[in-house]
Amino acid sequence: MSLLITLVGLVVLVVGAELLLRGAVNVAFRANLSPLVVGLTVVSVGTSAPELVVSLSAAFHGSPSIAVGNVIGSNIANIALILGLCVLVFPMEPDRDAYRIHWPVMMVASLLVLALLQNDRLGRGEGLVLVLMLLAYVVWMVRRSRREHLRGPVNMVSGPIWRDAVFLFIGIAGLTKGGEWFVSGASDLSRQLGISEQLIGLTVVALGTSMPELAASLVAAFRKQPDIGLGNIIGSNVFNLLGILGTTSLVRPLQADHLAFFPDLMVMLATGLVLYPLARFFRRIGRWQGAVLLTAYFGYVYYLVNRG
Template sequence: MLLAILTLLVGLVVLIVGGELLVRGAVRVAERAGMSQMLIGLTIVGFGTSSPELVASIEAALAGSPGIAWGNIAGSNLANSLLILGVASIIFPLAVLRGQLWRDGGLALIITAALWYIANNGGITVAIGFGFLAIMGVYLGYVYWAEKKYHITDTAVHEKAEALELADTHLHMDQPIWRSVLVLFAGIALIILGGKWLVESAIDLARMIGMSEAVIGLTVIAIGTSLPELVTSVIAAYKKASAVALGNILGSNIFNLLLIGGITAIVSPGSIPVEISSFSLPLLVAASILLLILAATGRKITRWEGAVLLIVYLGQLLYSLTAI
């Protein structure tokens, strides 16, 4: 068991480091290739910062463990909406932009509710996976169009890129292109290797301690792969960039649901484990509604409201580990 735990931790660290290197290298290569900052933020930053969750879910799906894959998706969004948002709000109350809240938070709520319905009515199909990816494409197209034509910059994807810049002061260091390419490929290699170690050790650990793979995905893997988002959101809150902190969380939720959920559905269609469909997804719907209510009533998420979110997360975490 000790070896499985150690391998899981090493895999998690390698996965996160690989994701960081992937984003750094890809952004620098894209800049040298003449890509606009807007396109870099929409594509490379958005996809790259979600790479730990993406690789972990794909590895789990390919390994025949959809419970880990879907547990990681639902668990990561719970961590984003309750744990990370709660911690960030305690550090500095998060002001909420109405357009960002209803557009991005509303989209995340609708997709979560749809996933919950699908999970209890026939399960996930390849067609649903492609549908999720199509919605992701339409959303990114809308963000690009709105930002270019109307200079709307409060979208979750834009704030996700801003959060990364706040957290990583070395992102745009001037360095030779060959070094950026090397960093990019090193990142790709590390996330693949780290994801493989993480999933294999998680499967072994679940069998050893008699815990379902879905719970492992909901807890250990979800928290681990959400650590980069926690760091960037906390730094944004500490720097009083509250809109950036909230947008980073909403953007992560959208990418997790549509991009990672869509690819997972294509790779491993079928039923979603009951632990997720009967508890985690309805809780995620409730958390999304709670977020809209908290933000709409006061136009900001206060410290005590952040404490409530954090308490709810710790409560569901304890329930997942003991009752499911």
């Protein structure tokens, strides 16, 4: 039964990713937005739904460390695991805006969270600042993209707009529910095989909450929409830091020992820094770079297992 739930979850994830991407691309054309911006906004928010649910649930159940660790772990996985796997399957040529504009926003958000956690607490004031920063970034990004694309040729999209909205809604719901089923089935299967709870949390559950990003980015790569995939990864990281930590600490202030998370925060910053030279100095992020990223991720997981 666990194997069946895992497989069904995986199928729902892939179908949800396909529908989300189909709707998102059409929305980009209708609103004169670039695929990169759609990946940074609609797709990244949709694929980050599991992280938001997990962090809010953890905060309400008195487990703030899970809420913070979920965000840090997901951000590491988004770059090292998901981007690595995507370019291993389908190399991509990054959009200049990805490293010139949106990468710095991701790094500023990372450094800001690192600074705020020095007090071992994220209160409602800090949460409000993070959420307002996210809203300002999204509004500015959408306006800039629309101005630039209005100067170019108008993209024609066939079919009613409600159909694209339905695709988006079903796609996001499919990614969220598929990720939930995948995690549930895989966790039960792992326990049946005698794998420890610690290893399940570090691998199966961590991967499960990032499965929507993985599915959406892989489908974007196969559909030859790499900008959406890269935008989804950067956008998800920004949304995780500003949106999820901001919203969670607004609802319930978070207590977290920054010294306990310091090594992981450093790994998160390091993976973020690596993204810049990959996007800036290589015309194409290819398979060997993907292999390096994947090796680094599994090396980090090995370190976590040994650290306990």
